[in-house]
Amino acid sequence: MDFELKTLPLASLSSEKADALIILVSDEFAAKEAPTEDPISNLVALAIKSGDLETKPGKLLSTYRTAGIAAPRVLLVAVGDASAKNIRSAIMAAVGSLKTCNVQRVILCLDALADFPLSAEIVRMAVVACSEATYAYATTKSKTNPLKLQSIVLAVPNLKNLNALKVGFDKGVGLAKGIELAKEWGNRPANHATPTLLAQAAQELGKLPNLSVEVLGPNEVAKLGMGSFMAVAQGTAEPLRFIVLHYEGATKTDAPVVLIGKGITFDSGGISIKPSA
Numbered sequence: 671m672d673f674e675l676k677t678l679p680l681a682s683l684s685s686e687k688a689d690a691l692i693i694l695v696s697d698e699f700a701a702k703e704a705p706t707e708d709p710i711s712n713l714v715a716l717a718i719k720s721g722d723l724e725t726k727p728g729k730l731l732s733t734y735r736t737a738g739i740a741a742p743r744v745l746l747v748a749v750g751d752a753s754a755k756n757i758r759s760a761i762m763a764a765v766g767s768l769k770t771c772n773v774q775r776v777i778l779c780l781d782a783l784a785d786f787p788l789s790a791e792i793v794r795m796a797v798v799a800c801s802e803a804t805y806a807y808a809t810t811k812s813k814t815n816p817l818k819l820q821s822i823v824l825a826v827p828n829l830k831n832l833n834a835l836k837v838g839f840d841k842g843v844g845l846a847k848g849i850e851l852a853k854e855w856g857n858r859p860a861n862h863a864t865p866t867l868l869a870q871a872a873q874e875l876g877k878l879p880n881l882s883v884e885v886l887g888p889n890e891v892a893k894l895g896m897g898s899f900m901a902v903a904q905g906t907a908e909p910l911r912f913i914v915l916h917y918e919g920a921t922k923t924d925a926p927v928v929l930i931g932k933g934i935t936f937d938s939g940g941i942s943i944k945p946s947a
Contacts, residue, residue: 675839678825680781684709689773690743692764696752699782709738727756758799765803775821790838797842807857860936865911872913880919886912
């Protein structure tokens, strides 16, 4: 999935080429008087006035081939008071509804949230929510339906804090990629997630900027006296691997952060011997 952050005020979206537009409608935006020259704002006003769109969080209205709007599909999604929880739920519902459609490029409009105001955190969350809504495990499936949706553009107004929004966007893209990678390996069956295969995945990550990787095998682990680790690994015929990833991208004044994972890639008995509760 490709993400893009673009300055696109709401009034200009009606002429923007895309397969679908997603407009987040907040209580405050819905209460405004729609400018007659803005087809999208007029559509929102008409949908609310007619009772076809409630501002209750999660309510969604889909239109097709609306006059004055270039995109064939427009999804109006209510977010209520525009809390982070409501925005996330709305985005996941809207993007999720497009997964089975013949849609490749989607524009997600965040302009209507600018009065709250629009923050880097909202932008970050929007990217991650889009990624979560479109993720589907397919690695070991014999038959899959390839996702047609390839690109999501986050449309924001030209604000003074645009650089801050860009930071939130970049963080969101990084989180989305990391979460998808973690889901991918977490969802694989044990014979497709052996220590050796997991180490190979780590070595691929080690090719990225500011990252390096060490993979220790049985001999190196034995020299370090890691007896408990070696004992656990005796529960499988697969050779153990101890993986260390170093990220060197922060400033020298930042304190180091160490994350330690258990790293068991097979059921060592802990699940089966516990009571169902």
